[in-house]
Amino acid sequence: MPKCKINGKEVDVPQGTTIIEAFKASGQEIAHYCWHPGLSVAGVCRLCMVQIEGQPKLQIACNTEVKEGMVINNNSETVKDTVRWGLDFHLINHPLDCPICDQAGECGLQEQYMQFGKYDPEMAEHKVKKCKVVDLGPTVVLDSERCILCSRCVRFTDEVSKTHELGIFERGDRSEIGTFDGKPLNNKYSLNTVDICPVGALTSKDFRFRQRVWYLKEHNTICTGCSTGCNVKVYYNEEGCWRVKPRYNPDINGYWMCDEGRDIYKFINKKNRLQEITMTEKGVSKVFQAEELLPQLGLELKNAVQKNPESVALILTGQYSCEEYQSLLNLMVKSWGLKNVFHWVNHPESMEQFDGLLLRGDKNPNTKGLLNELDLLSLTQTWKDLEEKLHRNLIKHLIVAGPENLATFSDVKEKLKLFSSANKLIWLSAGIFEGVSSVCSQVVQIPTKTFFEKEGSYINHKGMKQRVTPGVEIVKSALSLCEFVEGLHHDNKGAHFQDMDSALVDTKLKEPLKENFFTATRGSL
Amino acid sequence: MSVVKNPGSASKWYLPGITIGLVSTFSTMIKNLFGRNKMITLNYPEEKYEYGPRFKGNHILTVKKDGSLRCTACMLCATNCPAQCIKIHAAEHNDPTVEKYPISYEIDILRCVFCGYCEEACPVDAIRMGPEWQTPALSGSNFTYDIRYLAYRPNLKGGIQSRLDDEERHKVGI
Ligand code: SF4
Ligand code: SF4
Ligand code: SF4
Ligand code: SF4
Ligand code: FES
Numbered sequence: 001m002p003k004c005k006i007n008g009k010e011v012d013v014p015q016g017t018t019i020i021e022a023f024k025a026s027g028q029e030i031a032h033y034c035w036h037p038g039l040s041v042a043g044v045c046r047l048c049m050v051q052i053e054g055q056p057k058l059q060i061a062c063n064t065e066v067k068e069g070m071v072i073n074n075n076s077e078t079v080k081d082t083v084r085w086g087l088d089f090h091l092i093n094h095p096l097d098c099p100i101c102d103q104a105g106e107c108g109l110q111e112q113y114m115q116f117g118k119y120d121p122e123m124a125e126h127k128v129k130k131c132k133v134v135d136l137g138p139t140v141v142l143d144s145e146r147c148i149l150c151s152r153c154v155r156f157t158d159e160v161s162k163t164h165e166l167g168i169f170e171r172g173d174r175s176e177i178g179t180f181d182g183k184p185l186n187n188k189y190s191l192n193t194v195d196i197c198p199v200g201a202l203t204s205k206d207f208r209f210r211q212r213v214w215y216l217k218e219h220n221t222i223c224t225g226c227s228t229g230c231n232v233k234v235y236y237n238e239e240g241c242w243r244v245k246p247r248y249n250p251d252i253n254g255y256w257m258c259d260e261g262r263d264i265y266k267f268i269n270k271k272n273r274l275q276e277i278t279m280t281e282k283g284v285s286k287v288f289q290a291e292e293l294l295p296q297l298g299l300e301l302k303n304a305v306q307k308n309p310e311s312v313a314l315i316l317t318g319q320y321s322c323e324e325y326q327s328l329l330n331l332m333v334k335s336w337g338l339k340n341v342f343h344w345v346n347h348p349e350s351m352e353q354f355d356g357l358l359l360r361g362d363k364n365p366n367t368k369g370l371l372n373e374l375d376l377l378s379l380t381q382t383w384k385d386l387e388e389k390l391h392r393n394l395i396k397h398l399i400v401a402g403p404e405n406l407a408t409f410s411d412v413k414e415k416l417k418l419f420s421s422a423n424k425l426i427w428l429s430a431g432i433f434e435g436v437s438s439v440c441s442q443v444v445q446i447p448t449k450t451f452f453e454k455e456g457s458y459i460n461h462k463g464m465k466q467r468v469t470p471g472v473e474i475v476k477s478a479l480s481l482c483e484f485v486e487g488l489h490h491d492n493k494g495a496h497f498q499d500m501d502s503a504l505v506d507t508k509l510k511e512p513l514k515e516n517f518f519t520a521t522r523g524s525l
Numbered sequence: 526m527s528v529v530k531n532p533g534s535a536s537k538w539y540l541p542g543i544t545i546g547l548v549s550t551f552s553t554m555i556k557n558l559f560g561r562n563k564m565i566t567l568n569y570p571e572e573k574y575e576y577g578p579r580f581k582g583n584h585i586l587t588v589k590k591d592g593s594l595r596c597t598a599c600m601l602c603a604t605n606c607p608a609q610c611i612k613i614h615a616a617e618h619n620d621p622t623v624e625k626y627p628i629s630y631e632i633d634i635l636r637c638v639f640c641g642y643c644e645e646a647c648p649v650d651a652i653r654m655g656p657e658w659q660t661p662a663l664s665g666s667n668f669t670y671d672i673r674y675l676a677y678r679p680n681l682k683g684g685i686q687s688r689l690d691d692e693e694r695h696k697v698g699i
Contacts, residue, residue: 096699099599099648100625126698133621209615209625212600 004070011066019061019072020048030074031083031116033090033108033198034150035062038255039159042151045090047112049082050074058082080116087117093128093173095145103200105213109148128173137165137184139191139259140202144176147201153177153193160256161357163187177201188359191259195245206262207243211235219471220247222458224319224365224405224451225261228358229460232257234265234452236472241265241452251464258359267405267431267450273475274429274447280437290446290479294487297426297444301488304397305336312397313340313386313422316374318364319404320448321456322465324481325366325373328401331485333377340395341379342386343370344402346409360461363408365451369459390421398422398440401481402429404450428484430475447478454480573659581641582658584632586676587651588684594676595687596651598627602643610636611643622691630672635665650687 003012004022011026018041023030033045041063048061053071058079061072073079091109098104130144154166154177165185169178179185185193194202216235223230223244230253235243244265246257266272276287305312314332316325332338345351346363353361364370374380389395398419403409406429416439419425425440430448437443451458453474457467479487557564567574576582587595598615610633618626643652657680662668676684 096694099601100597104599129695133624209598209617212604214604215600 002066002068002070004066004068004072007073007075013066017066019050019059019064019066019070022066022072023061023074028074029115030061031087031112032062033112033148034152036152036155036196036255039152039155039196042155045086045148045150047083047086047090049079049086051076051079083116084119087112088119088121088123090148091117091121092123092125093130093145094148095127097143097146097200101143101146101200102203102208102213103146103197107200108198130174130176134178136179136202137186137190139205140185140194141205141208142177143201143203144178146199147177147197148199149175149177150198152196152198153202156189156193156196157185157187160192161187161189166193188258188260188355189256189357191262192246192256196255204243211237211239211242216242219452219469221452221468221471222365222466223257223261223264224458225258225264225363225408226360227318227362227364227367227461228252228360229365229458229464229466230257230261230358231466232261234268234471236265240269240271240474252460252462252466253358256358258357260359263407264405267407268452268474270474272431273450273478274432274445275475276477277447278437278445280443280445282441283438285437290477290483290487293444294484298488301332301397301399301426302336305332305338309337309339310389310394312338313342313389313395313399314338315342315344315386315398315400315402316370317344317346317401317403317409318362318367318370320370320401320481321366321451321454321458321468322369322373323456324401325370327482327485329373329377329379331489332399333379335489339379340381340386340389341374341377342381342383343374344400344415345383346403346411362461363405365460366458368461368463369457369465372459387418390418393421395421396423397426398424399426400428401448402427403433404430404448406431406433428481430478446484447475448484449478449480450474453478454482456480456482570659576656576658578656580656580658581639581644581654582656583634583654583660584637584643584670584675585653585655585681585685586630586672587653587687588676589687590690592684593623594626594651594672595649595689596627596630597623597649598625598630599648601646601648602652605642605646606637607640607642608636608638610634627672630675632670632675633668634660634670635668650689653685655681655685 001012001014003010005011006022006026006028009026009028011022013022013025020030020032020035030048032048034042035048043060043063046060049058050061050072051058051074094109098110101107104110132143132145134142134144136142149168151168154168157163157166165179165183165187166177167180168175170176191204194204215237217237218233218235220233223232231247231249232244233247234241235245242265244262246253246255248255277290277293278285278287279293301312314328329341333341347361350361400419403412406412412433416436420439422440424442424444426444426446427436428446428448430450436445451468452471455469457465459465589595598613600613600615603611603613612631613627614629615625616628618624639654641654644654
């Protein structure tokens with residue numbers, strides 16, 4: 001365990017640690033571009049300069065190992081000067097693009113210029129012009145002028161996604177990032193290159209120009225796109241959710257996430273969501289308040305189960321949190337005595353698939369949690385049993401805790417056809433699916449909260465339990481399954497149970513919307 | 526709180542006050558009748574007062590040489606606006622040299638405090654505060670100025686040109 005001194009502070013690091021890692025570990029600032037903790041060391045940006053006592057020249061921190069007794073600093077005038085003029089070199093051909101650059105606000109150049117630069121440029125030559133708005137592939141746009149050739153993106157495609165699309169072409173100040181032979185950058189992890197690009201050279205097509213980053217707030221949560229459960233941040237503001245980025249978790253996703261998972265912000269946005277609790281009977285829909293409808297529905301279902309347990313069935317998907325399964329099963333199975341509980345598997349053929357990095361074929365965040373709960377209550381009926389029972393018209397009431405993310409359910413239509421032999425369908429879902437209301441003679445549709453709006457835990461494929469906290473309220477009348485259950489056995493009709501989210505929730509993490517935000521009251525003069 | 530004031534005896538002596546007031550009124554009237562060019566009031570709205578060139582009135586979006594909008598939709602004005610009355614939606618332009626442009630730009634002028642911070646924030650001289658200030662309208666919605674009004678209203682006679690031109694900048698090597 002070599003000991004060293006960084007800016008006068010004693011630091012003890014494991015053998016083989018580089019100086020930059022020691023800086024990070026001791027919580028000190030150091031300028032850098034090309035070093036990324038998830039990638040190999042390139043040592044090309046020459047910005048991470050440090051002075052080591054006893055060595056005549058400055059060294060780069062990212063490619064120098066800490067040795068016993070090293071005395072290192074990066075706050076001497078020599079180092080500061082070197083970093084400043086190193087930055088000047090990086091910016092010689094950099095365009096004045098900040099106003100139209102998506103990276104502005106979270107840009108390495110802007111930050112480090114303010115921190116270490118603040119020089120007056122001394123270049124008299126004309127700037128070298130390169131290609132702008134280069135379409136690299138289905139997800140990423142390149143601006144070569146803004147690129148500082150740190151090679152992070154190249155190393156990512158070489159080392160992490162192992163698809164080797166990107167490379168640096170030409171020499172000197174004409175060097176440019178590109179793909180060989182114009183082949184597109186098209187892999188399942190391509191958008192990570194946008195995250196790690198320290199400048200605005202790589203931008204995401206999906207997010208391009210839609211918001212300025214300083215308008216966005218972030219909320220830490222997990223991705224519910226597949227059973228890996230990558231840790232992510234969802235960026236949102238008053239107008240909705242805008243993008244998803246990975247959050248470091250060494251046990252699950254490291255620094256990365258897949259491109260598919262970045263789409264999960266779409267289904268939580270209001271325009272894609274079921275808005276009201278409705279009951280449709282003979283083609284006529286009526287909107288209900290949860291307080292009026294649920295207690296009465298609870299009574300009806302309870303009577304039906306107690307009269308004939310075979311006539312009611314509960315169908316669960318792997319999309320909800322453990323707490324929600326527990327409270328639903330507690331009520332229906334334990335206290336009512338329901339026997340018919342089934343697991344709706346959306347991709348039975350690809351459930352076990354894994355692409356070797358992150359992406360899994362099981363497109364549900366909590367299949368494991370659901371199976372655990374079903375096991376605990378020894379509920380072992382299979383989908384075949386349900387099909388048979390439906391064909392024999394045994395089932396009259398069908399409660400379906402359906403898809404939250406409809407994009408991962410390709411079989412909703414055929415499943416709905418199957419359900420049509422029941423008399424009454426209670427459909428819980430976050431999204432809108434055309435034609436649900438006409439499946440049975442009576443259909444109750446209840447909007448559910450998404451993972452972004454509720455508290456709960458999800459168990460990933462490895463059996464790791466992860467907790468999510470609520471970000472903001474998006475659909476006012478949406479209920480979590482816990483709240484739905486609360487409503488069903490609420491004898492006290494009309495009492496307010498929404499937002500109770502059962503006794504499991506102790507701390508509410510609601511951020512109040514800023515009033516008078518300029519978009520909120522537009523046109524209502 | 527309602528306060529009842531008992532009129533004192535002094536309030537009965539209003540006649541001298543009224544007489545002084547009437548003398549002042551009539552002397553000014555007679556002066557104005559015989560020396561109309563020295564009158565200090567204006568016959569608004571036929572006559573209007575000209576403010577100095579630095580007056581901060583209604584906003585103008587400037588245009589490029591070809592008449593298209595100068596604004597790059599950077600949203601710095603909207604960020605800087607203390608009244609939060611600017612709303613911009615950006616989009617990708619077909620022309621890669623333009624790249625980003627606003628598809629909608631609205632100013633809620635009733636909320637604007639005419640501070641001029643938007644003008645100051647703009648990196649490309651795309652928004653200016655013009656001389657107009659008398660812009661009445663009948664309904665509240667008329668006070669949300671849209672992109673067409675801001676850039677091409679009849680008063681501007683086809684648009685005001687921005688001082689900053691990208692091509693010129695590129696020519697000098699920036
Ligand atoms: S990469 Fe950074 S410095 Fe360069 S134009 Fe974009 S925001 Fe500005
Ligand atoms: S595109 Fe971005 S990540 Fe890739 S080399 Fe250039 S600056 Fe680095
Ligand atoms: S003048 Fe001030 S208040 Fe009005 S739009 Fe500009 S920045 Fe906003
Ligand atoms: S007017 Fe100026 S500051 Fe406002 S968005 Fe357009 S370019 Fe940016
Ligand atoms: S971070 Fe060390 S050279 Fe780039």
